[in-house]
Amino acid sequence: MSLLQNIYNSLPLFLQDGAITFKNIIVYYQKYKAIPFFRSIKSIQQDIVKNPREYNDDKELSRFNKLLVYAKNNSSFYADNKNYRKLKSLDDIASIPILEKQILRADSQKFISKEATVFNSKSFRTSGSTGTPLKGKIKTKDLQKRFDMVLSSYCDMGIDLSHGYARFPGAHISNTRDRLYRKDLLNNHYIFSIHHISQANALRYYESIKNNGIKILEGYPSVIFSLANLFSVNNYKDLNLDFFISTAEKLHPHQEEKIREVFNCQVFDYYGSSEQSSYIFTCKEGKLHNSNLISTLEVLDENGNKVENGEEGRMIVTSYTSSFTPLIRYDIGDRCKVAKLQTCSCGKGGLIVDEIIGRDEDVFITTEGKHVTRFSLVLKYLPDAVLESQIVLSNANLSAHIYYTSKEDIVKEKFESFQIKLKATIGGQYDCTFERIDKLVKQARGKSRAVIIEN
Numbered sequence: 001m002s003l004l005q006n007i008y009n010s011l012p013l014f015l016q017d018g019a020i021t022f023k024n025i026i027v028y029y030q031k032y033k034a035i036p037f038f039r040s041i042k043s044i045q046q047d048i049v050k051n052p053r054e055y056n057d058d059k060e061l062s063r064f065n066k067l068l069v070y071a072k073n074n075s076s077f078y079a080d081n082k083n084y085r086k087l088k089s090l091d092d093i094a095s096i097p098i099l100e101k102q103i104l105r106a107d108s109q110k111f112i113s114k115e116a117t118v119f120n121s122k123s124f125r126t127s128g129s130t131g132t133p134l135k136g137k138i139k140t141k142d143l144q145k146r147f148d149m150v151l152s153s154y155c156d157m158g159i160d161l162s163h164g165y166a167r168f169p170g171a172h173i174s175n176t177r178d179r180l181y182r183k184d185l186l187n188n189h190y191i192f193s194i195h196h197i198s199q200a201n202a203l204r205y206y207e208s209i210k211n212n213g214i215k216i217l218e219g220y221p222s223v224i225f226s227l228a229n230l231f232s233v234n235n236y237k238d239l240n241l242d243f244f245i246s247t248a249e250k251l252h253p254h255q256e257e258k259i260r261e262v263f264n265c266q267v268f269d270y271y272g273s274s275e276q277s278s279y280i281f282t283c284k285e286g287k288l289h290n291s292n293l294i295s296t297l298e299v300l301d302e303n304g305n306k307v308e309n310g311e312e313g314r315m316i317v318t319s320y321t322s323s324f325t326p327l328i329r330y331d332i333g334d335r336c337k338v339a340k341l342q343t344c345s346c347g348k349g350g351l352i353v354d355e356i357i358g359r360d361e362d363v364f365i366t367t368e369g370k371h372v373t374r375f376s377l378v379l380k381y382l383p384d385a386v387l388e389s390q391i392v393l394s395n396a397n398l399s400a401h402i403y404y405t406s407k408e409d410i411v412k413e414k415f416e417s418f419q420i421k422l423k424a425t426i427g428g429q430y431d432c433t434f435e436r437i438d439k440l441v442k443q444a445r446g447k448s449r450a451v452i453i454e455n
Contacts, residue, residue, distance in 0.1 A: 013178055020182045020191055030122060030140055031147040036186045042162035045155050053152040055291040056349040061090050063320050071326035077110040098316060099330045108135045113324040121324050125380055126274035136325030138276055146321040149291055153281040157268050159243050166190035168219030170377035180204055194223045197371040202230040218245035222373040225255040226363050228262040241265035250356055271356050277317040277332050283346040290351040295319045297351050299338050310340035364393050364453050366427050375451045378425055381418040385410050390440050394454045400430045403437050
């Protein structure tokens with residue numbers, strides 16, 4: 001556990017609220033180039049309603065070539081590679097090599113722009129589906145462009161973040177001795193813990209949502225689905241939310257149905273990533289559109305050919321909001337199914353997809369009844385030398401066996417931070433063991449699951 005986390009944990013409740021508020025002020029400025037007290041989220045959304053944003057235009061080729069030139073001039077990886085040339089037409093995009101995730105992972109520092117500083121960017125670190133860390137920099141102006149688009153899609157759906165908004169992020173912000181949320185005092189937003197969801201705490205979560213007038217929940221679908229199941233089993237009713245905003249994972253139809261039923265709300269689903277790749281959002285007609293202002297999205301088969309409408313394939317992304325870590329024809333590791341019908345009455349345009357495939361999260365119920373999801377938040381603590389990983393969890397054996405691939409064996413001491421984080425998440429009663437293997441077992445569609453649950 002970090003020094004800052006230890007200091008935070010030692011603070012009294014009102015100072016923890018203050019710490020959350022202070023951090024959110026910084027994040028708010030990074031996202032919206034504004035300070036809440038002087039420009040509220042309500043006023044920002046009102047401005048968007050008065051001046052609607054476009055999601056797509058016909059300058060995609062120009063954006064692609066501009067990014068290419070910038071990458072060649074500022075990123076050593078692209079500067080040293082002769083395969084990146086300006087395109088005469090987007091039809092020629094296949095002449096540009098596909099950027100595999102392992103290349104980005106192996107030497108991420110080579111991708112980072114020489115213009116990136118602590119003052120004009122923020123760092124990201126993401127585990128990916130099998131836990132191997134990816135690191136990079138995000139330009140603050142790119143982040144603001146992206147969140148302007150996110151807020152625009154919220155406004156189109158009638159989502160007002162000034163009305164009883166609560167998030168369920170992965171951070172450890174609470175303990176079971178006091179309330180299960182912290183409050184952003186300036187924005188009047190609530191941040192809930194995902195690490196204490198259990199039968200024992202179900203009523204506390206229910207009362208916290210109901211008594212604080214929460215109208216919008218945002219979080220991982222596996223987390224909110226788990227909460228919805230607990231509320232349903234305990235017959236906790238009368239929750240009349242406006243929206244659930246689903247993020248970071250695949251939202252399955254059975255999850256959406258249960259969440260709509262229990263929380264009596266609409267569901268807004270969108271796709272994004274820590275690398276700031278595509279932005280795929282739900283329109284009023286319930287269809288998923290990719291904004292070409294944010295990215296060019298290609299969907300390819302295993303031979304690198306464009307799939308037909310109605311078929312699924314690999315998602316290959318060229319991102320226009322990741323200039324400080326340029327992603328040009330980047331294989332993000334997820335798959336999607338392209339909609340057969342590429343028209344929609346909403347008029348938003350962009351490539352329409354029927355389904356995002358991948359990003360599944362199982363719920364592990366510990367021997368103490370705790371519901372655990374989002375293992376990617378733990379997997380990012382693996383040693384950098386790990387290429388791929390997979391956790392096999394067993395209540396019967398009280399074990400967490402970690403398989404990993406790497407160029408050479410890694411001493412157990414290197415896993416100490418990961419082991420501390422994992423045991424803090426699932427409980428100290430589980431014995432952790434580590435085993436290096438040649439390759440992970442592939443599941444359906446050629447992907448490896450980060451977590452396998454054997455109860």
